[in-house]
Amino acid sequence: MATLNIVNKSPFEKHTLSQCLSRAAPGGAILLIEDAVCAVIKGGAYAEQLVTGQQKVYVLEPDLAARGFADAALPDSINRVDYNGFVDLVTQYDLVHSWF
Amino acid sequence: MDDENDIGVVKRFLYVNRRAPHGSIYALESLETVLIGAAFDQDVSVLFVDDGVFQLKKDQQPDALGMKNFSKTFRALEMYDVEKIYVEDESLSERGLSVDDLLIDVESLPRNKIGALMDAQDVVLSF
Amino acid sequence: MKIAVVVNEGPYQHQAADSAWHFVSAALARGHEINRVFFYHDGVNNGSRLTTPPQDDRHIQQRWSELARQHNLDLVLCVAACQRRGLVDADEKKRHGKDADNIADGFRISGLGQLIEASVEADRVVSFGD
Numbered sequence: 001m002a003t004l005n006i007v008n009k010s011p012f013e014k015h016t017l018s019q020c021l022s023r024a025a026p027g028g029a030i031l032l033i034e035d036a037v038c039a040v041i042k043g044g045a046y047a048e049q050l051v052t053g054q055q056k057v058y059v060l061e062p063d064l065a066a067r068g069f070a071d072a073a074l075p076d077s078i079n080r081v082d083y084n085g086f087v088d089l090v091t092q093y094d095l096v097h098s099w100f
Numbered sequence: 101m102d103d104e105n106d107i108g109v110v111k112r113f114l115y116v117n118r119r120a121p122h123g124s125i126y127a128l129e130s131l132e133t134v135l136i137g138a139a140f141d142q143d144v145s146v147l148f149v150d151d152g153v154f155q156l157k158k159d160q161q162p163d164a165l166g167m168k169n170f171s172k173t174f175r176a177l178e179m180y181d182v183e184k185i186y187v188e189d190e191s192l193s194e195r196g197l198s199v200d201d202l203l204i205d206v207e208s209l210p211r212n213k214i215g216a217l218m219d220a221q222d223v224v225l226s227f
Numbered sequence: 228m229k230i231a232v233v234v235n236e237g238p239y240q241h242q243a244a245d246s247a248w249h250f251v252s253a254a255l256a257r258g259h260e261i262n263r264v265f266f267y268h269d270g271v272n273n274g275s276r277l278t279t280p281p282q283d284d285r286h287i288q289q290r291w292s293e294l295a296r297q298h299n300l301d302l303v304l305c306v307a308a309c310q311r312r313g314l315v316d317a318d319e320k321k322r323h324g325k326d327a328d329n330i331a332d333g334f335r336i337s338g339l340g341q342l343i344e345a346s347v348e349a350d351r352v353v354s355f356g357d
Contacts, residue, residue, distance in 0.1 A: 001219045008243070008357070019118070019150055025215030034242045062249070063242075083253035090351050091228050091259070097224040098354040100118070100126075100235070109347050125311075126235075129268055132307060136339040142347065223346045225233070226354065227268075 002027045004093035005055070008034035008100070011046045020099045026054035031081070031089060033060040040064075042073040051075045060086060111222035112143045117152035118226065121171065122162050127155045128170050130227035135173070138180035145184040145221070146177070148206070149214065153191045156202040174204050188214055230254055231349035232264045233342065235356030237272030238287035239280070244273050247355035248290055255298050263301045263345035264291075266334075268356070271304040271314045276331035288331050295333030302334045303341045 005024050009016040017039055020030065030050070032039055039046040040059045050057050061080045064070060074080070081089065090096055115134050121127040134146055148156055160171045177185065187206045192198055199208055209217065218224060232251055236243035251261050266273050278288045295302050304314055313329075316336045320328040330336065346352045 001221075003219055003224075006353075008246070015150075022211060023149070023214040023218065025219045028215075028219070033246060083249050084257060086250060087254045087257050087259065090230065090254075090353055095219070095221060095224060096351055096353045097116075097218060098226055098356065100226060100354075100356045107344060107347050111347055113343075113346070126268065129308065133267075133339055133342065137343045140340070140343045140347065142343070223352050225342075225346070225352070227235070227356075 001094045002029070003095045003097050004029050004031060004089050006031045006033060006096065006098040007036045007039075008032075008098075010035040011039045016099050017046065021049070021053055021055075024053075024055055029056040029058060029089065029093060031058045031060065031086065033063050033086075037063045037067060037069065040074050040078050041069065042075055047075050047078075051077045058085070058089060107140070110141065110143055112220065113137060113145070114218060114221040114224045115144070115146045116218075116224060116226040117146065117148045117155055118150040120151040120154040121160065122165075122167055126227045127152070128168065130225075131155075131170055131173055133225065133227070134177070134182060135180060138177075138182050144182050145186065145217070146182060147186045147188070147214070147217065149188040149191045151191075151195075153187055153195060153197060153202075156187065156204060156206065157197070158201055158203045171203060177204070186217065228350045229260045229262050229348065231262050231345040231352045233352065233354040233356075234264060234266045234270040234273060235268045235354060237269040238278065240269070241357040243355040243357055244270070244287050245285075248287070248294070250353065250355070251300070252294060255294075261298070261300060262349050263303055263341065265342040265345055266302070266304045267308055267339075267342065269308075269312065270356075271308045271312055274302065274304045274309075274314060274331050274334035275329050277329050278331075292331050292333040300333065303345075304330070304334055304336045305342070306336050306338050309336050
């Protein structure tokens with residue numbers, strides 16, 4: 001079983017991302033949506049922590065674009081997905097866990 | 101169990117409670133879901149992590165605020181055959197609490213076992 | 228694949244209702260079945276037909292109603308959450324002696340059991356909230 005964890009909070013405001021990362025089992029994925037997308041910006045305080053984790057990391061492209069980061073540089077191992085990609089992730093993983 | 105709720109499939113449901121009670125309604129409405137869900141004969145586990153552990157604190161007195169003291173209802177979970185109730189050790193210790201501060205018996209798990217518990221489910225509902 | 232969706236926040240205050248709608252739209256477009264969208268907590272406010280956003284903004288309630296009409300979606304508002312927050316359909320209006328109802332087209336009010344049932348029947352459950 002592998003879990004898709006969805007996080008929607010900015011790590012600069014809430015601890016949700018680190019709370020998720022400290023429990024999520026290896027082999028799963030983290031999808032960052034809504035305000036959580038700011039975590040992936042290269043050079044930011046959280047991007048490195050994300051790519052060294054044991055989960056694949058995805059970020060929702062339209063939420064990045066909405067916040068002015070459509071063309072932002074991201075660490076190489078972080079993958080952008082659109083809503084179709086979001087749907088595909090939901091089907092590829094066995095279980096979806098949204099962390100609020 | 102009545103036939104109305106017999107849908108013939110048993111799934112592993114995990115309810116994850118990560119928020120403190122009273123400051124918002126999530127804890128109360130989560131408990132309502134667990135109680136309704138119990139009637140469906142599913143394989144139910146309930147997990148309290150982060151501020152969710154405060155939901156189980158003994159001696160809550162929200163009555164003076166005119167708010168419902170639903171913490172007493174956690175004692176009824178056993179009667180609903182909800183017996184797998186987990187609390188994360190670190191969430192308790194970080195908040196200066198131990199299992200002795202809780203109003204029901206729980207199974208405590210270290211943080212590094214929580215991921216496996218989550219991965220073992222069919223459905224995770226987090227409130 | 229069969230996917231159940233849970234919406235735990237109302238419109239406009241948080242992005243959750245928007246994210247849920249975009250997700251449901253994309254899932255339907257990709258040929259998946261959405262067996263139910265269950266609105267809980269403040270999420271029930273998505274179903275108020277009295278919502279009147281400014282004309283240059285998206286109309287979140289109408290978007291849900293339209294999607295329900297096009298795809299025969301089952302949009303369920305939790306009855307206990309509705310009662311607390313003043314969401315009333317014709318039956319609830321009668322039962323509680325209210326002078327109005329306010330449920331939008333395509334939504335219906337029902338119990339929490341609908342959330343459990345949808346979760347049991349679906350292959351995946353995806354929650355949106357805050």
